[in-house]
Every structure is written in C-alpha cells, then in structure tokens.
Amino acid sequence: MRIIAGIITDKVFKAYVTKKQQKRYYVGSPSNIMSILEAQGCNEISIFNIDSCIGNNYINQLRASVESCFLPLSYGGGIKTINAAKKLVSSGVERLIFGSALFNNKTIIKQCVELFGAQSVCISLDLIYDKTSSKVLNRYANKFVKLDETIDMVNKTGCSEIIVTFSDHNCLESSTLPINILSKLRDLFSNQIIIAGGISSHLQIERYSKLGINGVLLSSRIYLHRSYDGVCIDYNRLTL
C-alpha cells in the first residue's frame, strides 16, 4: 500500500493545511516539510498548488526543495501547457497530476502521456455520493458527470493513476462509504487507484488495501496543528 503525504502550497510556495477546502493555515516551508517526511520514512510526496499558478519563482523553489529530498514527487495544480509540464519534470517532479484538464484540456494530458510515459500522468477526481439516487458523480465546476462516463474518459487518456477525493467527507469518516463504490471503481479502472480525503485511521487504510486500492493520500492528517500553535509533522501517526 502506498502512503502518500500531500503538501498543499500557494503560488509563492508556502505550505498550508486547509479546512473544508476553504480556510488556510500556514504550516511552514515545503522544503522543510519534505526533509522531515523523508526522515520519517515517507513513501512518496504529492505537492498541490491550490492557486494553480506556476511562476518561475515557484519552479525555482520546487527545484531547490527536490535537491534536499530524495523521494518520489508528484505535482498537481495549473498545468496548462506542455512547456509548464516539461519545466516541472526537469525540476524533479516525477508524476504530473491533472484535474479539470480531463474535461477542458484533454490534449495536454495526452501530450504528457506521449512525452513522459503513462506512468508519469495521474488524474485527480472529485467524487460525491448522491444518496438519493445512489449514484456516484464526478464534480467538475458546477456540473456532475457519472462515474462510468468519467472513468471512460480517464481510460481514453492512457494515464496510469487516479486520485479519488470524496468531497463528502462524512461519507468516509463515518465509514459508510459503500464498499460497492470502491469495488466498482476497481472494476472500471485497472491501474493505480489512490484514495484521498477524510482518512483518519489505520483501520480505514487497511480496509482500502483489502479492496484492492493501491494507496492513500494523507494531507492535513499528517500535521498536528491548531491556530497560533506550533506545527508538528507526524507521518507515522496513521501509517504505522
């Protein structure tokens, strides 16, 4: 089971934790966090740029961070051109994560698969479980697309991995996420599936593993943090 540590950054490469994807709490320099995570035996790191703005300064700081951390690194947020993708890969990113590009810019995903190989391309999905219709929908902007259709689109891109975030966190936290949703996902997509969001216990990780899920992405859960308090990074709290 791959246990991936997520680091959320803004456009000036400062790390934050977010609450309900809205309020941001500053937790330090991604470079320091990456070094600490490596020392704690972290498997992989994913960096998300929530401002979706990749400036030269951002790339330079990312490159500097890679110099001090010898772990696999993936990046997501604002990859709109093949040049941006090339800059990211040449600065040490090993996998590129796309989100809305699946719906509005498939070309960039296909170009990256052709240039960097399928193993270097990942698509992030934002799923919600509609209890009334018992359907799983993928949220893109204000539209909802059925799970089958979404995965069909993903398969056509040739990417090797999906990161599935369930926006309805209660669904995961209360352990009520129907097993058949994950089983269906497993049937529809033969490659790597990573679950993100709302993971709060080791038991939950074990359950996903038994369902054939390949990994989990932990983000705010690796930080112990309250407003005005210090920040403690504890990768092993959930993973050991």
Added chain:
Amino acid sequence: MKHISILNSPWGNKSSCASALKRLNLNYSIKTAKEALSSSDVLILPGVGNFKYAYNYLLDSYELESICRFVEKGGKIIGICLGMQLLFTHSDEGDSPGINLIAGKVIMLGESNKQVTNIGWNNTFSTTENLNCKYYHTHSYHCVPFDRSIVSHESEFKGTKIVSGVKKDNIIGFQFHPEISSKNGLSLLKDAILL
C-alpha cells in the same frame, strides 16, 4: 576523480539525478552524449519518458551514435528506468527499436492488453549481493534480456518475477529509481558509479 555526465535530453528527471550526485559529492554536469565523449567517465541516461519519443530524439540528434561510441571507448553507462529500457533491442512501447547495447526486449507489464503500472517501493533482490532492499519503481513496461546471466536485480510484480537491474561489462541498468529511493538508492547509485 571520475566525471559523470547526465544526458541532457528533453525528457527525464535530470534534476533528481543531479541532486543525488550533488548529495554524493560527485563531480557531475548535464551534457549531451557528444560532449560526454571527450570529458566523462560515466554517462547517466535518466528516466521518466516515453520510449519511442526518447529513441527518436536520440536518433534525430545523432546522440545515439555518440552513446554507442562512449560505450565502445570504455565509458560506463548507467540507464535509469526509461534509460535502462533504451539500452535494449526493441520496445513494445510505440513498437520502436532501442539502442541495442543489450540484447533483449521491453514488454508491457501484466498478461492482458490492459495497461497496468507498477508504482511503489518494491522489495528488490540483488542477485550479485544476495540481499533484499526496497527501491522505488514506477513503470508500465519491463525489460526481458535474452541473456539471464546479466540480471543484477529482480523484483516481483503481481506474483511474477521481473528484471529490475542488469549489468553487462560497463553497462548498468536500473528499472527502479535509485536517485529517489532515499538512502538505500543513493548508496546503490554511488556503488554503480564508483565500483
């Protein structure tokens, strides 16, 4: 002191390789194979990329020729991930020929036509040192050398043994990424360069 060149190419994680060599206090630079011919003892072909695209680039830029001359001259070549695959005769990825420094083929992982990818820290067995170590793998294709005696590392994917490393004279290949496999990876990379 040995001088190491990381192949300057439009694909590949050159920066991660450079960071690893910097950490190991080795003398390196990012160069074309042609430049490396006269100035380097070791040439690293970095990973992350598509086989056909990479091969066509090497062919069109005459780098293929320089790489072969570098090896003939006695230089050591280290291929990482895609870099290792490129050393083989042929790849199913894009149905493309390779540099052909190692006789063998590169085929898709898994048994069906469905693409599967091996991503994660896999237990890797060193056939030369007879020990297991975890290294980070990420690949959808794997190498099958015709001469099994050159296999230096093996790992398992879905119950099947796959070749994770080869060593043939001055040609070394790693299917995994030693440059991002933390301390174990750095130590392996250092040995591959210096020994």
